[in-house]
Amino acid sequence: MEAGEFIVRFWGVRGSIACSGPDTARYGGNTSSLEVRCGERTLLFDSGSGIRYLGNRMVAEAPIDADLYFTHTHFDHVCGLPFFRPFFQPQNTFRLWAGHLGNRATLQQVLWEFMMAPLFPVAPAVFRAKVTYHDFAAGDALSPSPKISVRTAPLNHPDGATGYRVDYAGRSLCYLTDTEHVPGAPDRNILGLIAGADLVIYDCMYTDQEWANGHVGWGHSTWQEAVRLCRAAGAKRLVVFHHDPDHDDETLDGIGEEVEAALPGSILAREGLVLSP
Numbered sequence: 001m002e003a004g005e006f007i008v009r010f011w012g013v014r015g016s017i018a019c020s021g022p023d024t025a026r027y028g029g030n031t032s033s034l035e036v037r038c039g040e041r042t043l044l045f046d047s048g049s050g051i052r053y054l055g056n057r058m059v060a061e062a063p064i065d066a067d068l069y070f071t072h073t074h075f076d077h078v079c080g081l082p083f084f085r086p087f088f089q090p091q092n093t094f095r096l097w098a099g100h101l102g103n104r105a106t107l108q109q110v111l112w113e114f115m116m117a118p119l120f121p122v123a124p125a126v127f128r129a130k131v132t133y134h135d136f137a138a139g140d141a142l143s144p145s146p147k148i149s150v151r152t153a154p155l156n157h158p159d160g161a162t163g164y165r166v167d168y169a170g171r172s173l174c175y176l177t178d179t180e181h182v183p184g185a186p187d188r189n190i191l192g193l194i195a196g197a198d199l200v201i202y203d204c205m206y207t208d209q210e211w212a213n214g215h216v217g218w219g220h221s222t223w224q225e226a227v228r229l230c231r232a233a234g235a236k237r238l239v240v241f242h243h244d245p246d247h248d249d250e251t252l253d254g255i256g257e258e259v260e261a262a263l264p265g266s267i268l269a270r271e272g273l274v275l276s277p
């Protein structure tokens with residue numbers, strides 16, 4: 001990786017539950033997992049089922065030193081964690097971060113409870129890499145290296161969630177999932193975080209119509225709200241993310257056309273997509 005190179009690669013773009021099959025093959029059925037490279041540094045976001053494929057490729061890079069940031073710990077964002085092969089290489093170091101838990105629990109407690117018998121056969125103690133767990137409060141600023149700034153903001157989601165903005169080499173990338181909007185009252189935390197951003201990856205689980213018809217209070221947003229937020233904040237490019245598992249490829253193609261008409265240059269996340277902010 002060239003010094004100064006800044007990319008994001010999508011390993012899982014699906015919301016709620018992984019879905020395989022011919023109807024979802026083009027956009028992909030794995031749940032949330034992003035790989036961000038800032039020159040020499042690797043930042044991972046969420047460990048949905050997609051992280052297994054990322055791990056299978058990353059093992060060749062050992063020794064690895066990387067940070068993994070969780071938006072939150074709902075199942076679709078952590079389910080791939082035990083299957084991330086670099087955790088089983090002793091020469092690797094990973095710092096795991098979460099900002100949504102408040103004083104309810106630590107990230108370590110939550111992940112250890114998730115990998116606990118009889119729900120799961122082995123505890124995180126089987127990881128051979130050096131894995132450390134770090135709690136912060138959504139809204140805090142983090143700094144994985146002197147050249148990278150990570151800003152955060154609380155999102156509106158059951159049990160909480162954290163939105164992220166990464167600034168590196170004069171460019172910026174935002175990752176905002178899972179979050180629900182309030183019609184007519186754009187989320188000030190989000191507007192602040194995405195102001196002038198180059199790339200905004202946003203929870204577009206539903207259309208406005210689907211959201212209004214039976215999904216209010218479920219903790220997710222719409223592509224129309226994403227467009228409104230990006231316009232209001234002067235953000236440059238929208239990435240539609242966290243696709244509903246009931247949205248097949250054809251449905252997503254249709255949404256893609258509508259988003260493009262509303263905000264030209266927008267893009268639908270799909271597995272394998274690589275973007276530079």
Ligand SMILES: [Zn+2]
Nearest residue numbers: 015016076178
């Ligand atoms: Zn989710």
Ligand SMILES: [Zn+2]
Nearest residue numbers: 072074157178
């Ligand atoms: Zn969630």
